[in-house]
Amino acid sequence: MEYDDGGDAPEDQVIRELHVTNETAPMRSPRAAAEYQAVTADAKPFVRRLAKETEKKWKKEAGTRKAEETIRRTERTSAKWNIAVCLLLLFGIAVYNLVLERPVKSMKENRMLAKMPSFSTEDYLSGKYTSGVELYYNDTVPHRDDFKEMTQVIRKHMGLSGNAVLIGDLPAAQQPDPDTPAETTAPPVTTVEGAVTAQTLTTVSAAVTTTAPPADDEPEREGEMGDNGVLIVNKRGIMLFGGWETMGENYAHILSRFKESAPDINMYSMVIPTVCSFYTPEEFQHLITSEKANIDYINKTLVGVTPIDVYGALEKHKDEPIFMRTDHHWSSLGAFYACEAFSAEARVPFARIEEYDRKSKDDYVGTLYTFSNNIILKENPEEFFWYIPRAHFTTTFYNNSFGNPREGDYFMNIDNVAPVSYYMVYMAGDDHIVRVQTDVHNGRRLCIIKDSYGNALAPWLTSSFEEIYIIDMRYFQLNAISFLREHGMTDVLFAMNSFSANGDNGAKVEKIRTQ
Known part of the structure; x- marks a missing residue:
């Protein structure tokens, strides 16, 4: 082709x-x-x-x-x-x-919320003012408690609330700086404040029929809770202690100087361990440092002040409810064992627990829930219990300058206390001086200088001392040495938990000695 x-x-x-x-x-x-x-x-x-x-x-x-x-x-x-x-x-x-109106106080967290800072050129240029404004708006969101609770419910249904939860930061591996004096090594603390609705206290003793002072709307928890975080495990909240062994040296020196100022008065130190020492599971021990080592160092550093081995007394009874599960305080039973050890050292009589009437209130969820807002604690409330002496005693409340005396009841009517603040059943909080007069005649007068852990002590000593004065070093406005001498004190008990002794509260003991 x-x-x-x-x-x-x-x-x-x-x-x-x-x-x-x-x-x-x-x-x-x-x-x-x-x-x-x-x-x-x-x-x-x-x-x-x-x-x-x-x-x-x-x-x-x-x-x-x-x-x-x-x-x-x-x-x-x-x-x-x-x-x-x-x-x-x-x-x-x-x-x-x-x-909408911004809240001033969080009832669930037991604290006052941040306030709008006052403007100044210096604060503005340093950034302090703007940081304060940011904190104010973040901290005072309307209905913040409802939003936080909603978040916890959502987290629960998302499977984010397991058996162990850490709220806040892990404790740092704290060690003393050899170039830094002990006086400057106090750990940072947070403030958790309570709220109650009661206006009066009811009678527990036949001789006491008058009205007690109004309960503090915002009882302080300053210095009693560290900022190292809270571990939620086994339906219990555990504050994580992060101090080192020698951290309490300054506190020991402060108490020793107190003794030097009043050498004729018997003085005792009761540094109270917290729940982490007895209930932290083995797998979480790395989160804490030893409270016992810290307390032992304080005790051996004291000069002229008799240490009370509260750690040993509590350890023997750790299978009993000596601490609250949902609150950072110890229980009335823990205070009983501590007072038993103290009375032996002070050589005063001590009543058996059978000579007290046990009272209780169910469905308590305390400060560790309000601090963490953790749903596990909320859904596992506990029994709050306390013991009332059968021995006769009267209670008088004073302001922090020892003025305006008013007779009342040492124990509040718990039905008038907000559910998150049941620990305020003891003497209606911290912001006053309390005087307890008993039927004991042994010439012994005790002054308890304390944080809120000390509030649970006095009822157990109503068969041990003629008079008991209770002052909180955070609020006391007089010179403590003059006060002790003026009222004929024979004994002084410094009672506070390990966070207080190693923090700012310990330093406040020095302040009331010299002010």
């Missing part, structure tokens, strides 16, 4: 030749015609199938392009709605925060 040099392309010539051949084939040979028809018949189904598949492919591609365009259009619409909803939420939250 030959091709023209000009005109059509070679392939066009081939197609034309084949077409001519096919048309003339039947006229040349019947056999060829038959073969042509057979081939044509065989090709028709293939051609039809190919045509259908091609059409289907075209439709699919067209549908894909249409679907992709629909998706893009939907995504653009969704993005616009998302932006609109986010802007609306931001606007709504802004209006919510600006219009």
